Amino acid sequence: xxxxxxxxxxxxxxxxxxxxxxxxxxxxxxxxxxxxxxxxxxxxxxxxxxxxxxxxxxxxxxxxxxxxxxxxxxxxxxxxxxxxxxxxxxxxxxxxxxxxxxxxxxxxxxxxxxxxxxxxxxxxxxxxxxxxxxxxxxxxxxxxxxxxxxxxxxxxxxxxxxxxxxxxxxxxxxxxxxxxxxxxxxxxxxxxxxxxxxxxxxxxxxxxxxxxxxxxxxxxxxxxxxxxxxxxxxxxxxxxxxxxxxxxxxxxxxxxxxxxxxxxxxxxxxxxxxxxxxxxxxxxxxxxxxxxxxxxxxxxxxxxxxxxxxxxxxxxxxxxxxxxxxxxxxxxxxxxxxxxxxxxxxxxxxxxxxxxxxxxxxxxxxxxxxxxxxxxxxxxxxxxxxxxxxxxx
Numbered sequence: 001x002x003x004x005x006x007x008x009x010x011x012x013x014x015x016x017x018x019x020x021x022x023x024x025x026x027x028x029x030x031x032x033x034x035x036x037x038x039x040x041x042x043x044x045x046x047x048x049x050x051x052x053x054x055x056x057x058x059x060x061x062x063x064x065x066x067x068x069x070x071x072x073x074x075x076x077x078x079x080x081x082x083x084x085x086x087x088x089x090x091x092x093x094x095x096x097x098x099x100x101x102x103x104x105x106x107x108x109x110x111x112x113x114x115x116x117x118x119x120x121x122x123x124x125x126x127x128x129x130x131x132x133x134x135x136x137x138x139x140x141x142x143x144x145x146x147x148x149x150x151x152x153x154x155x156x157x158x159x160x161x162x163x164x165x166x167x168x169x170x171x172x173x174x175x176x177x178x179x180x181x182x183x184x185x186x187x188x189x190x191x192x193x194x195x196x197x198x199x200x201x202x203x204x205x206x207x208x209x210x211x212x213x214x215x216x217x218x219x220x221x222x223x224x225x226x227x228x229x230x231x232x233x234x235x236x237x238x239x240x241x242x243x244x245x246x247x248x249x250x251x252x253x254x255x256x257x258x259x260x261x262x263x264x265x266x267x268x269x270x271x272x273x274x275x276x277x278x279x280x281x282x283x284x285x286x287x288x289x290x291x292x293x294x295x296x297x298x299x300x301x302x303x304x305x306x307x308x309x310x311x312x313x314x315x316x317x318x319x320x321x322x323x324x325x326x327x328x329x330x331x332x333x334x335x336x337x338x339x340x341x342x343x344x345x346x347x348x349x350x351x352x353x354x355x356x357x358x359x360x361x362x363x364x365x366x367x368x369x370x371x372x373x374x375x376x377x378x379x380x381x382x383x384x385x386x387x388x389x390x391x392x393x
Contacts, residue, residue, distance in 0.1 A: 014349055021346020024339035028102055036339040043332040045103075047340055050322030052099030052347060054180055055315050056092055057130070058208045062219070063089025063137055064173035065212035071166045080232050083144060083364050084223060085216050090137040091354055093130065095347050102343055122182045129176035136169040148362050177208040184321060192325035193263040194277045199253060200321075206253070210246040211314045213239045217307045221300075226356065229365060237297045243310070244291035247284055254281075276316065276324045283313025 028036035039046050062085040069075050070082050101107040113127045139158070146155040181204030188196050197203070217236050224231040258264045267274045287306035290296045297303060327333055336344075358364055 014353065017342070017345050017349045020342040021349075024342040024346070025102075027339050028343070033103075033105060036337065036343075038334060038337045038340070040332065042330045043326070043334050045322055045326075046334060047319075047323070047336045047344055048099050048103040050319050051315065052344055053096055053103075054318040054322055056096040056099065057177065057180060058204075058211045058314060058318065059215050059311070060089040060092025060096070061173065061177060061208040061212035062216040063092075063140070063212070064133075064170050065209055066216060067140065067166045068170045071163055072170065077238075078235055080365070081216055081220055081235060083141075084219055084359070085212070086137060086140050087144075087355060087358055087364055088215060088219050090134070090141050091351050091358075093134040093137060095351050096130065097134070099344075099347055122179055122186075126176050126179045126183070129172045129179065133169060133172040133176065136165055136172060139165050140169065144362050144364060173208075174205065178202065178205040180204050181321075187326075190326055190329040191321070192273050192328065193261065193266050194258070194273060195321045195325040197257050197261065197263075199257050203250065203253060206246060206250045207314055207317065210243055210250065211311065213243045213246070214307045214310050214314070217243075217303070218311065221304050221307075223359065223365070227359060227365070231300070233300065236300075236303060240291040240297055240303055240306070243307075244288045247288040247291075247310070251281070251285060251288070271328065273320075273324060273328070276320050280313050280316040280320060283309050283316055287313070 024036060033039055037046060037048075066078055066082050066085040069078050097110075101110060104110060113124055114131070118124045139161075143155055143158045143162075146158060178201035181200035181202075184191050184196065184200055185198065217239055220231060220236060223229060255264075267277070287310040290302065290306045296306070323334060
């Protein structure tokens with residue numbers, strides 16, 4: 001009974017979100033950016049860039065992180081989570097392109113960088129890398145489709161080309177994940193000192209790698225519940241340890257940089273920037289401390305809550321860089337219009353729905369016998385989330 005009510009609720013919510021998104025889409029393309037957003041010449045980037053693009057690209061970083069782990073570093077124990085991570089990344093990048101179509105003043109010109117080159121532009125480099133990497137993700141995911149269609153000849157060819165494709169994907173991801181931070185290097189006098197730093201490209205890349213791991217854990221948790229599959233909890237525990245180390249490196253670099261530039265003194269200045277900075281640090285530091293404790297890693301619910309908290313910290317950081325840190329210098333207080341929020345929610349909902357359909361009709365998850373062959377003894381695989389416990393808990 002409760003299961004049916006829950007299913008009806010989520011389906012009804014999905015319909016409402018998509019309907020609101022459809023109406024907001026009409027307003028955007030019929031009335032223009034002015035009718036559908038609270039953007040202006042003084043503040044031209046809002047949540048469609050800050051969240052849909054900057055966060056979307058980072059949240060899709062699990063594709064290159066896990067693909068490199070398995071195929072380049074040859075850590076085969078992570079093989080069961082590679083396909084879902086690649087699907088998540090592929091959908092993420094496709095939806096980033098959709099979001100760009102909403103934000104561009106002339107969306108029908110989105111193809112112009114392909115033939116109108118400006119190699120001195122960071123945005124040109126990001127555009128090309130995103131385009132190429134989306135193509136690479138398509139090629140990485142293509143074997144799943146070929147396996148479903150039983151096109152064994154084509155599948156054999158794609159598997160032979162896997163390593164070069166993965167290497168190309170890692171190179172392209174490294175370039176544009178860091179270049180997203182480079183976009184803000186040209187505004188040292190506009191971006192708040194708490195977020196502007198010459199290390200922005202490095203910090204963007206490191207946080208993207210960590211977010212890729214966090215999103216893989218998040219996706220594994222929900223896939224286990226939605227499809228009744230085994231949760232690779234042994235792998236989850238290993239990823240949380242790595243996530244804690246990467247977060248420690250990230251936060252150490254942040255504070256060393258802030259101290260070196262003397263930007264920590266701005267925390268004594270009035271304004272909401274210091275509170276937003278504190279929020280992002282807390283949302284990242286608390287999960288890091290949690291994941292360093294073995295007892296915490298033995299409790300799946302604590303791990304899940306820590307991952308959600310870390311993802312919220314990542315989103316807060318990207319929104320601070322793209323919105324909060326620019327408001328004071330622009331003299332504008334930006335809050336998104338309902339239609340901006342509706343479009344963003346519709347894009348997120350569409351991503352979840354497409355992932356569910358793909359996972360239902362395609363062999364996104366490794367076959368059970370393949371998982372058993374690749375999973376090491378004592379890997380901690382468990383059948384349900386409710387019963388998830390590590391031996392010795």
